[in-house]
Amino acid sequence: MDFGLSPEQEAIIEGVAATCRRFGDDYWRDCEAEARFPREFHRAMAEGGWLGITMPPEHGGAGLGVTEAALMMHTVARHGGGMGAASALHINMFGPHPIVVHGTAEQKARWIPALVAGTDQACFGFTEPNAGLDTTSITTFAQRVPGGYRVNGRKIWTSTAQVANKIMLLTRTTRKEEAARPSQGITLFYTDLDRSRVEVQRIPKMGRAAVDSNMVFIDDLFIPEEDRIGEEGRGFSYVLDSLNPERILIGAEAVAIGRDALERASRYARERVVFGRPIGQNQAIQHPLAECWAGLESAWLMVMKAAWLYDNGRPCGAEANTAKLLGARAGYEACLRAVLTHGGMGYAKEYVVERLLREVMINRIAPVSEQMILSFIAERVLEQPKSY
Structure with missing residues (x-):
């Protein structure tokens, strides 16, 4: 049983640490005090190629595993930035996984390179005020219309929605009481965060002020069918x-x-x-x-x-x-x-x-x-x- 790290893994730790050391305690103290997203840190990590550590190589990523992602994020959080630093990045580590596994070739080519480059930032609309951890009880509803869906509902604790231009959104397309099983009838989308149809309200909270958490109100948001991930009604299993x-x-x-x-x-x-x-x-x-x-x-x-x-x-x-x-x-x-x-x-x-x-x-x-x-x-x- 070998508890050591490979030379490649050691290089990941040193490379990430070198970037993190450029952002000291004063930087993170200011981000916290000003409730300001750490854009400079996010940009530096993107320029270093770290945002795509688990993404497919054919779309600009490194194609590495969760072990390497864990080593990277451990290094990020250990240099004074805490969850402010980690939360600015870790959505890229696990969030897009449904795209990688269930997205079409066209969707991967359209979405993943911008996430790896850091030019797109995504937030994740999963949790709802009246559902909490009971994900099958969400009520945000996507009504099928010509060319796509019209979505109405609410989400809570949606991190980075103040700075994001994309949203991964979990909805119902069949109401829970009409589904054969509670986990059925849930559909997953990845689409533009259209602020003319989506209101984002910041939640004041105990810590991690540098990375926002929000209430999200969705009012008649149109999502084109090509922004649906996988099959309609199977989103719960994708998540x-x-x-x-x-x-x-x-x-x-x-x-x-x-x-x-x-x-x-x-x-x-x-x-x-x-x-x-x-x-x-x-x-x-x-x-x-x-x-x-x-x-x-x-x-x-x-x-x-x-x-x-x-x-x-x-x-x-x-x-x-x-x-x-x-x-x-x-x-x-x-x-x-x-x-x-x-x-x-x-x-x-x-x-x-x-x-x-x-x-x-x-x-x-x-x-x-x-x-x-x-x-x-x-x-x-x-x-x-x-x-x-």
Whole structure:
């Protein structure tokens, strides 16, 4: 069993890190304070070719796997940008997967190169106010009309909709009560974000202000038939293709944020002198930091295992969900401990750890709750009866 990285994977880490080091704490502090999308960072990553790491080579991508994407996003999130940096990019890692798998040759050629180049930015309209994690209960409806569909409905927590020019939109084309099964009658589109028909309202939130989250109101939006992905009514199964990679990347990013916070806390503990000695000499400081290191390392192993399983075509649902669960918890605990290690200064924006703590919270909440993950594992691994 080899836990080492290949020279190519090491080169990915170093290349991404070199770009990330150009954007220091002050840059991310300003983006957060101004609620400003990190366009300069996004452009630099696009120019480096990193936005297409998992995209097909024939459309400008690198054609690499989820393992390489996880290494990339871990590196992105570890250099002070946290989820602000990660969320500016990671949609490109897993979001377009339904296009890659189920799109036509014409659709791939039309859409993927612009995503890889960073000239198109996409947002994802999946979640709805009255449905939440119960995706089969969405009510946004696409009515078939000559040449395409007319869409009406609402979405919530749609990230990057303030800056996006494209939207991947999940709708119903058959109402739930009329479908043979709840998962049927759902259709997926990738189309222009027509702001004359789509109103985007920013949601003020706890952290990650640099990357917007929004309420989206869709009023009689026309979508041409050529912007439908795959068959009408099968969109739910297409979305499932991207769920495991998404969970793996969220876990990788959470571990990275935790490692960043732990590194900052360890440095502070070595340098901060109270009562004539560094506070890191006290076991009350040492032991919690050491436990955070152990937790982060354990979570990272699960992230890498899940990524390896996915890239090798093996079932990985339990492992991908566990990577997200453990990564988010370990990242959160490390960030919380970093704030406590800094004491009062941990509450100050100067030392960054307060922002990392606020940002890593989202990894515990989204895109799936810890309770749903535990129910999934209980049912699929431990063979317990379905609880919901």
